[in-house]
Amino acid sequence: MKTEEIWQKILNYFSSKLTNISFNTWFKDTKLLSIDNNEFKIYITSEFKKNFIETKYSDLIDEGIKEVTGKDYTFVLVTESNDDKKIEVIKEEDSNQDIIVENKNINNNLNQNYTFDNFVVGDSNRLAQTVSLAVAESPGKLYNPLFLWGRSGLGKTHLMNAIGNYIVQNTNLSVLYITSEQFINDFTEINRKKPGEDNFNLVKNFKDKYRNIDVLLIDDIQMLGNANKSQDEFFNTFNTLHGLNKQIIISSDRSPDDLKLLEERLRTRFTWGLPVNIMPPDYDLKLKILKNKIAGHETSKLIEPEVLEYIANNSESDVRHLEGAINRLYAYTAMYNNDKIDLDFAKEALKDYLNSSIYLSNDIAKIRKAVAEYYDLTEESLKSKKRNAVINNARQVAMYLCKMNTDETIEKIGLEFNRDHATVIHACDKVEEQLKTDEKLRNEIKEIKDKIIS
Secondary structure (H helix, E strand, O other): OHHHHHHHHHHHHHHHHHHHHHHHHHHHOOOOEEEEEEEEEEEEEHHHHHHHHHHHHHHHHHHHHHHHHHOOOOEEEEEEOOOOOOOOOOOOOHHHHHOOOOOOOOOOOOOOOOOOOOOOOOOOOOOHHHHHHHHOOOOOOEEEEEEEEEOOOOOHHHHHHHHHHHHEEEEEEEEEEHHHHHHEEEEEEOOOOOOOOOHHHHHHHHHHHHOOOOOOEEEOHHHHHHOOOHHHHHHHHHHHHOOOOOOEEEEOOOOOOOOOOOOHHHHHOOOEEEEEEEOOOOOOHHHHHHHHHHOOOOOOHHHOOHHHHHHHHOOOOOOOHHHHHHHHHHHHHHHOOOOOOOOHHHHOOOOOOOOOOOOOHHEEEEEEEEHHOOOOHHHHHHOOOOOOOHHHHHHHHHHHHHHHHOOOOOOHHHHHHHOOHHHEEEEEEEHHHHHOOOOOOHHHHHHHHHHHHH
């Protein structure tokens, strides 16, 4: 049997043992590079996935190889950056998995409609999705706390509920999803007692609710900013759960360092595990989300492809705005009983909802194209990992022009060039500094700007 055939049979075995989302996340894009000296060399796409597979799925890989080949082989996982490092398996202690918690998830507050299966993944949220699934598969063992942050409407709440639903469906652990506002209300209720009454039972019920659980998911932690006494109580709750290796997942609209209204001791604890930024979706992801939203809807067959492209180009960079555009389109269609949803109809239906006069993502695309043509490069090279001097210089100029000539965020510009926000800031600062003394660069940028305008 050829190497490809062997690995496909092993992948089929993995698929039969795992949920679709787990298989697709961890194994779908793996490859068997070679079988030498009774050793399988397996390619993994990232160091993070490699480490997690080593920890979680070593036994499954052994089983799959034995099932298909009938022999015992050793195996090595390699990435682009790590070609020969032998695996060091970290055996899990599964004692928590065997504990059956009475009435464990009667009031977990989870929205069962939010799952990993219906979370649409793209470059801007891939890390958050992968890390969230890893935490869901090994709660309390990897990143604790997991801190998801990003502006409203990017999928933080969806991922938190997906983690909770996955744990409920696959373990006996108790889960509680709560918003910061609910936490504050519950804590405030403790002090609402009549004169002469004690609040012993209220305090006991509060602590039972928040501290006798295995997984706490708390949304919009920034809402604790103006509630000092609630901050103190959450600090104590956090310490209790963390000390018992109970999983904590937190979301916020800003990074831990930017939560200035929270006490420093809380902000510090939020960075103990892993803070992950979910960035706004790029055009490709918005298009995927739109296609996912209309899938199965009876009106979807009336929508022409350019309508979705129009919405993706003109919508704001959050999922709720995309959903709103689709809902308005459906409502308009029902009102006029149209048998076709073409671009003209969509523009009329959404004229007061979308930024249809000019959209900034196209400004970035236009700048990127002009820079690529000026330096005789391809647009793909500006988005690639290539770092030779010519491409790197052109990429920095393009990012600088985007920052100076559009209203897009640094994060959005980074997405359009497959770079993080720190790289964009560095590039812009470098170009600004060069412009002070480099007349040639000043002329180049002037010529590119003239080309963009013309």
